[in-house]
Amino acid sequence: MVLFSTGMLAAGRAGLGRLLAAYGVASASSWAVELAVRVNAADPETHYARANLLASAGDFEEASREMETAIALRPQDYFLWLALGDLRERAGDADGARLVFARAKECAPYYAQPYWQMGNLLLRRGEREQAFVEIAGAIERDPQLLDISLYLAWNAYAGDAEAVARALRLDALDGSAALAFARFLIERGQPSEAVAFFGTARGAHDERKRQEILRALVHAGYFAEAVRLRPEAKSEREEMPFMIGEESSDPFGWELVRGSERARAILDQPAGRAGSGALRLEFNGESDPDMALAMRTLLVQPETAARLHFAARVEDVVTGGAPIVVVTDAATGRTLAASDPISDDGWRDHELTFNIPAGTHAVRIIVRRQRCAQMPCPAFGRVWLDSFSLVSHASGM
Numbered sequence: 001m002v003l004f005s006t007g008m009l010a011a012g013r014a015g016l017g018r019l020l021a022a023y024g025v026a027s028a029s030s031w032a033v034e035l036a037v038r039v040n041a042a043d044p045e046t047h048y049a050r051a052n053l054l055a056s057a058g059d060f061e062e063a064s065r066e067m068e069t070a071i072a073l074r075p076q077d078y079f080l081w082l083a084l085g086d087l088r089e090r091a092g093d094a095d096g097a098r099l100v101f102a103r104a105k106e107c108a109p110y111y112a113q114p115y116w117q118m119g120n121l122l123l124r125r126g127e128r129e130q131a132f133v134e135i136a137g138a139i140e141r142d143p144q145l146l147d148i149s150l151y152l153a154w155n156a157y158a159g160d161a162e163a164v165a166r167a168l169r170l171d172a173l174d175g176s177a178a179l180a181f182a183r184f185l186i187e188r189g190q191p192s193e194a195v196a197f198f199g200t201a202r203g204a205h206d207e208r209k210r211q212e213i214l215r216a217l218v219h220a221g222y223f224a225e226a227v228r229l230r231p232e233a234k235s236e237r238e239e240m241p242f243m244i245g246e247e248s249s250d251p252f253g254w255e256l257v258r259g260s261e262r263a264r265a266i267l268d269q270p271a272g273r274a275g276s277g278a279l280r281l282e283f284n285g286e287s288d289p290d291m292a293l294a295m296r297t298l299l300v301q302p303e304t305a306a307r308l309h310f311a312a313r314v315e316d317v318v319t320g321g322a323p324i325v326v327v328t329d330a331a332t333g334r335t336l337a338a339s340d341p342i343s344d345d346g347w348r349d350h351e352l353t354f355n356i357p358a359g360t361h362a363v364r365i366i367v368r369r370q371r372c373a374q375m376p377c378p379a380f381g382r383v384w385l386d387s388f389s390l391v392s393h394a395s396g397m
Contacts, residue, residue, distance in 0.1 A: 043073070044069075044070040044071070044073040044074040044077070044080065045070075047066050047067070047069045047070035047073070048067065048070045048080065048083070050066045051063045051064075051066035051067040051070065051083070051087065054066060055087060055090070060087050060088075060090045060091035060092075061091050063087050063091075064084060064087040064091055064093075067080065067083055067084040067087055068084065071084060076107050077107070078104045078105075078107035078108035078111060078113075078114055081100055081101070081103050081104035081107060081114075082100075082101070082104050082113060082114060082117055084100050085097040085098075085100035085101045085104065085117060085121070086117070088100055089121060094121065094124075094125055097121055098118070098121060098122075101114060101117050101118040101121060102118065104118075105118065110141060111141060112137075112138040112139075112141035112142035112145060113138070115134045115135070115138035115141065116134070116135065116138035116142075116145060118134045119131045119133075119134030119135035119137075120135075122134060123135075123152065123156065128156055128157075129167075131156075132153060132156070132167035132168060135149050135152065135153075135167075135168065136167070136168050136169040139168060139169075139173070139177075140169075140172075140173070143173070143174075143176070143177065146168075146173075146177055146180055147180065147184075149168055150164065150168070150180070150181065150184050153167050153168055154184075154188070159188070159190075161185055161190055161193040161197065162193075164181075165181065165197060170197075170201070171200075171201065175201065175206045175209050176209075177201075178197065178198055178209070179198070179209045179212060179213065181194075181197060181201075182194040182195075182197055182198040182201075182213050182216075183212075183213070183216050185197065186213075186216045186217060186222065191217055191220070191222035191225035192225055194213065194217070194225070195213075195217075195225050195229050198210075198213055198229070199229070210229065213229060214226050214229055214230065214299075217229065218297055218299075218330075218362065221330075221331060223299065223330055223331055223360075223362035224361045226299055226361065226362065227299050227300075227301070227361045227362075230299050253296070254267070254279065254294050254295070254296050255292075255294065255295045255296065256279075256293070256294050257291065257293045257294070260287065261284060261285075262283070262284050262285040262286060262287045263281070263282070263283050263284075263285075263287035263288075263291065263293060263369075263379065264281070264282050264293070265279060265280065265281050265293040265294040265367065266279075266280050266282070267279065267280070268280035268384065277386075278384040278385060278386040279294055279367070279384070279385045279386065280382060280383070280384050281293055281294075281323055281367065281382065281383040281384075281385075282382050283317070283319065283378075283379035283380050283381055283382070283383075284380060285378050285379075285380070286376050286377070286378045287369070287378070287379060289321040289368065289369035289370060289371050289372055289377060290368060290369075290371070291368060291369075292366045292367070292368050293323075293367050293368055293369075294366070294385075295364055295365065295366045295367070296364065296365045296388075297330055297362055297363075297364050297365075298362065298363055298364075298365065298390055299361060299362050300356050300360065300361065300362060300363050300390070300392060301356065301361075301392060302356055302357065302358050302359055302360050302361060303355075303356065303358050304355075304356050304392040304393060305353070305354075305355055305356070305392065305393050306353070306354055306356050306363075306390060306391065306392040306393075307351055307352070307353050307390070307391045307392075308325070308327060308337065308351065308352040308354075308365065308388070308389075308390050309349065309350070309351050309387065309388070309389050309390075309391070310325060310349075310350050310385055310386070310387055310388045310389075311347050311348065311349050311350070311385070311386050311387040312325075312342045312344070312347070312348060312350060312383065312384065312385045312386075313344060313345060313346055313347045313348065313383070313384050314342060314343055314344060314345060314381060314382070314383045314384075315381055315382045315383075315384075316380070316381040316382065317343065317379070317380070317381030317382070317383060318379070318380045318381055319369070319372075319377065319378065319379035319380065319381070320372045320373060320374070320377050321369040321370045321371060321372040321377045321379060322341030322342060322343055322369065322370050323341070323342045323367065323368070323369055323370070323383045324338055324339050324340070324341055324342065324367075324368065324369065324370050325338070325339040325342075325350070325352070325365065325366070325367055325385070326338045326365075326366045326367075326368065327352060327354060327363050327364070327365060327366075328363065328364045328366060329357070329360050329362075329363060329364075330360075330361075330362035330363055330364045331360070331361075331362065336354045336355075336356070336357075336360075336363065337352040337353070338352070339352055341370055342383055342385075347386075349387075356392065363390075365388065365390075367385065
């Protein structure tokens with residue numbers, strides 16, 4: 001019975017001490033923290049709380065000593081070692097902080113945070129190469145640290161992509177790291193470096209990741225670099241089907257205008273001529289004839305002859321500006337070809353022949369209305385388009 005009462009008393013003191021410590025830190029009440037230490041001086045949590053309160057008051061040396069007391073009571077707690085390292089650095093003892101972070105790594109060799117803290121300390125000290133050895137170790141243990149590490153390395157190596165990749169040991173990481181770094185480079189205006197790195201990285205043969213890089217390149221307008229990343233054509237004649245509602249050989253789908261009730265484009269299943277769905281345009285009043293209702297970007301080879309094929313039909317279309325399909329240079333907006341007005345009630349095949357100029361690496365297929373002779377120029381009715389394909393040939397059509 002006496003032993004039981006003693007155990008109950010010890011548990012009560014421990015609980016009261018932690019309660020006071022938590023209250024003292026939350027309310028910045030020194031009396032509560034001091035009382036917590038007196039109630040249960042054998043609990044490292046009370047000393048940890050006192051160290052934090054001292055640090056918040058700017059007394060980092062005394063806070064360090066109090067944290068050492070906490071560590072003496074729980075010497076294998078890497079978190080306490082990390083806290084002590086931070087306090088020592090703030091007290092101006094960077095060498096001491098380094099020793100402490102090394103001890104934290106020994107206590108938790110499979111945790112990322114000790115490596116991360118050590119790396120950042122070394123980076124602040126100007127020890128760049130060794131800093132990124134530690135930071136790379138942190139990334140290996142926690143890949144979520146990659147994004148912020150890219151920013152650190154980019155600044156430390158003045159935008160040198162190869163140096164960043166070496167410092168963070170990106171070649172040893174998985175395809176997701178290659179994708180993240182390639183997108184990082186694209187965002188910073190280095191598309192050639194992004195393509196070169198991704199082409200040799202572990203994720204280069206992952207089709208999903210390759211398509212994500214292609215999208216990022218095209219979205220940023222780096223069409224020439226996107227062509228480099230696209231698989232090589234197997235012959236001089238390249239055919240690129242892109243059926244509505246199906247996956248195509250290019251990773252870019254149709255961009256549709258859906259918001260307007262007077263003119264909009266939607267995917268209509270299963271109304272397509274080929275049985276896999278069609279692109280449907282709906283007109284119900286006044287709209288801007290120049291507005292692109294649907295648009296798709298395709299990568300192409302410059303200095304080739306091309307033929308765009310599609311099928312279309314209309315239903316009850318009344319307008320002075322009939323629907324048309326236009327091909328433009330994706331970089332400059334220059335018109336390369338335009339179809340005749342789409343006006344047949346039944347399905348009709350359409351073909352546009354044009355030359356892809358030197359320096360053009362991507363074209364846009366745009367569905368819009370023909371310009372009207374006078375404004376306003378309303379439109380009514382529906383149009384279906386399907387069976388798109390683009391054929392290019394180096395020696396002409």
